[in-house]
Amino acid sequence: QLQLVESGGGLVQPGGSLRLSCAASGFRLDYYHIGWFRQAPGKEREGVSCISWSGRPTYYADSVKGRFTISRDNAKSTVYLQMNSLKPEDTAVYYCAAGSSCLDYTSRIPSFTSWGQGTQVTVSS
Numbered sequence: 578q579l580q581l582v583e584s585g586g587g588l589v590q591p592g593g594s595l596r597l598s599c600a601a602s603g604f605r606l607d608y609y610h611i612g613w614f615r616q617a618p619g620k621e622r623e624g625v626s627c628i629s630w631s632g633r634p635t636y637y638a639d640s641v642k643g644r645f646t647i648s649r650d651n652a653k654s655t656v657y658l659q660m661n662s663l664k665p666e667d668t669a670v671y672y673c674a675a676g677s678s679c680l681d682y683t684s685r686i687p688s689f690t691s692w693g694q695g696t697q698v699t700v701s702s
Contacts, residue, residue, distance in 0.1 A: 579604040579691040581611075581673050586696030589663055597658040597696060599673030607631075607651040610679045612689055613658045615669035615698075624683035625671070626658060636679050641667075663700045670695040 585597040599611060612627040626647040627636040635647050646659040656673060674689035676682060682689070 583696040609675040617669040627679035
């Protein structure tokens with residue numbers, strides 16, 4: 578069974594950068610499309626980005642387009658989310674999860690599986 582573990586979160590000032598990692602075990606990562614999602618206090622979980630099994634195509638929410646970059650290294654069984662120019666509104670718990678497709682990933686969140694425990698990202702001065 579695929580298991581995913583997120584890491585790389587932390588406290589960063591506005592304008593700063595973080596790189597999140599999503600490490601897989603238990604099954605071949607390249608069988609899956611992987612999505613990054615986030616949930617802020619009092620808000621619903623939302624889709625941030627998604628990457629197909631081969632690395633292309635990639636998808637981004639409008640709120641992070643041009644600032645975040647998703648990538649994957651199937652040999653290392655890891656998916657990354659490089660986050661630049663961070664804003665206070667990016668503060669949330671970030672999760673990765675596996676899916677059968679990235680199409681409409683923002684509206685198909687319940688269809689994603691193997692959710693990790695999440696990693697906290699706090700953007701504050």
